[in-house]
Amino acid sequence: EIVMKQSPATLSVSPGERATLSCRASQSVTSNLAWYQQIPGQPPRLLIYGASTRATDIPARFSASGSGTEFTLTISSLQSEDFAVYFCQQYTNWPLTFGGGTKVEIK
Amino acid sequence: QVQLVQSGPEVKKPGASLKVSCKASNYTFTNFGIIWVRQAPGQGLEWMGWISPYNGNTNYAQNFQGRVTMTTDTSTTTAFMELRGLRSDDSAVYYCARGLKLRASWYYYWGQGTLVTVSS
Numbered sequence: 111e112i113v114m115k116q117s118p119a120t121l122s123v124s125p126g127e128r129a130t131l132s133c134r135a136s137q138s139v140t141s142n143l144a145w146y147q148q149i150p151g152q153p154p155r156l157l158i159y160g161a162s163t164r165a166t167d168i169p170a171r172f173s174a175s176g177s178g179t180e181f182t183l184t185i186s187s188l189q190s191e192d193f194a195v196y197f198c199q200q201y202t203n204w205p206l207t208f209g210g211g212t213k214v215e216i217k
Numbered sequence: 218q219v220q221l222v223q224s225g226p227e228v229k230k231p232g233a234s235l236k237v238s239c240k241a242s243n244y245t246f247t248n249f250g251i252i253w254v255r256q257a258p259g260q261g262l263e264w265m266g267w268i269s270p271y272n273g274n275t276n277y278a279q280n281f282q283g284r285v286t287m288t289t290d291t292s293t294t295t296a297f298m299e300l301r302g303l304r305s306d307d308s309a310v311y312y313c314a315r316g317l318k319l320r321a322s323w324y325y326y327w328g329q330g331t332l333v334t335v336s337s
Binding site: 156 | 252261262263264267276278279312314316320321322323324325327328329330
């Protein structure tokens, strides 16, 4: 099983600032990596797939990079609606595995 | 627009069985796989398994092997997840999501979630 680890667990950021989230895989997932945003009480929302491709209707302030085992999600200028929990997920192999999440909170 | 509509909240006693449905609409059901993911209160996302409505193939997470069965009914475009031998730590929100037909993928469309409470 590929273990996904996210850091930090919590990120405190002021509105308008930049947020950088990390995700590390225990073995290479090539570019088979997705990022999700989850607001409490809602299902996950796909932000990124293929490690760097924005999903439909995702604003350009969300960008992502990486391949192999190291990945980054960047939110360039945090808006109020961006304060949420973010998960990475690998889909190279079954079982699908998710990172533990990074909570982005208002500083 | 693609929709996945799940069945309503459930309260179950320990040892009971659970069956959650996920009604798909506005796309060709057999062209996409369905996964089930659960989320315990305040916790992360846990993948439970995958089913391909195209051929009925399944792939279950090891943690649920022997306790979970995923099925689909192509006539009603509905996917089902049955979990047996419920325990208190099975209390969670259960989600279905749509992905690729025959392999693991990313997941754009999700059901609204089904809250399951297991309590004596």
